[in-house]
Amino acid sequence: MNALKRFKDCYFLYSFLRDPLAVGSLAVLVVLTVAAFAAPLIAPHNPYDPATIDIFDASTPPAWTPEGSEKFLLGTDAQGRDILSTMLYGMRVSLIIGFGATILQAFIGIIVGLSAGYFGRRLDALLMRLADVQLSFSTYMVAIFLGAVFQTAFGMANYETFAVPFLILVLGLAEWPQFARTVRASVMAEKKKEYVEAARVIGLGSRRIMWRHILPNTLTPVMVISTVQVANCIMGEAALSFIGLGMPITRPSLGSLIKAGFEFFLSGQWWITFFPGALLVLLIVAINLFGDWLRDFLNPKLYKG
């Protein structure tokens, strides 16, 4: 009860509520996330269940057009799946991959950045060169390479089951240096402060000082990059799906839906690509706007006054 009251009075909430853009973007984000994870409950059809799909419903345009059907609000794709339902299910896949990959990146990046910044010297040089090497490969190159290897090794049939963890792994491994560099920089600044010296004087061990004393003081920039990275990972996954190395069409993400519809785009069936595309844009913009607000709030140098 007390904690709730303190939250109500705090500056964080006050400043959040005074920024309509922040409130709006978070509201959109919450609605989309809830809709995505409640997909099995609220979606009108189950796109994973072949029994409910009728090939005669294929390529039905949205409900408000002359040939539209009441049954399918946003129309159907070439296999007769309801676009709205596949979008909801697809957004869930996109969000899981986006958050999962960011968590993996943060996990690797924090461990590497913390050790590099705290121990310095040779370990620092080694880990940071490793990060440089990693960054010199583009994300997509890593993903295409690993994707090709994986698909040949396990075959397409197995790929479908492992696609989500695989994409999380690929995107996570490709961009951890973002976190590692940021964390290292703040650790190096924090390390010189007296409270760290005081902790050593108290007789605490390195591991405890690193995780309990330094890490919490470096989390501000980590939170800011996290929001940017979630958006980046969702886009990265969409791009990989678009070139056919992401989610298979049987378990579509937003990217694979865009790709699936793209073949029919020029023959006039615009809705298959358009709606998933618009949803992807909305999702990314909402995450980025919220991230911008968070960055402004957490950076005292940028107070709007």
Added chain:
Amino acid sequence: MSDEPLLDVSDLTVSFDFRRRSLAAVSGVSFRLARGERLGIVGESGAGKSVTGFAILNLISKPGRITGGTISFEGRELTALRAEEMRQVRGNRISMIFQDPMMTLNPVLTVGTQMVETIRAHAGVSRRQAEERAVEALRKVYISSPERRLRQYPHEFSGGMRQRIVIAIALLTSPALIIADEPTTALDVTIQAEIMDLLLKLCESERMGLILITHDLAVVSQVTQRIAVMYAGRIVELGETARIVENPSHPYTRGLLAALPQSAARGRRLAQIPGSMPNLTTVPAGCPFSDRCERCESVCRERIPPLTAKDTGCLAACHLLD
């Protein structure tokens, strides 16, 4: 008083290695501290006072290292301890208090968390017991309603209160020795007296040794029993506080005392020591103080004077007093 001293520092030398050469920030420093005794280390900035303090805890950061001498504490040789053993001494038998209480408390952890952590790092007690001890310690330094205060963050306290909390943390493990590195410099004058009083009282009641590192002779003369005056990495005078303050032998100590505002006659210009302390690369050959000394003679420029007993009953390092 037991015959074995609490702390026996002998011929301590701390050097900082640079690419070309290594510079001694502290050279040949020796002193003893009996159980419950209070020693003041006085000197200008850069005289090697803080480095001496850190050396006792074996916490000299690179590129510095202890290159010579011994530090024996409670009969154990600290320079020879392994890192793990040394951690058990730090914060447990020897505590340290720093200058700026704003900086020494971690801003993102509550005071209680930091206190409990300290206790549990050295004693195998439960969280509850540790909290009770923390409350007890806060009460000792006169923090009101300590149970509530434990849940607060450092920014919710005033400067003087924060320094009292730092002292409480230093006392948590009932150490035998406290090293206070300019504990009152960052505080305003009224609070300074309050903190020094508190520290003095606690040292007496818990029979703790205290090494007070400061540039403030007035503070030292009120609190300590003995003084070591440091200049350019060496002790230039060592002896009982009362004797040194009343009858200083070394020209540098005399200069310091003459420069105190209260020792000047009303309306006169304050006395000063001409020049400034040499930095480590420009220490003159012979007596390090020779360049600024009014009575400098040729012998002063040739040989470093040893620290020897003088007529005043103190040890001083000066050729001209023999």
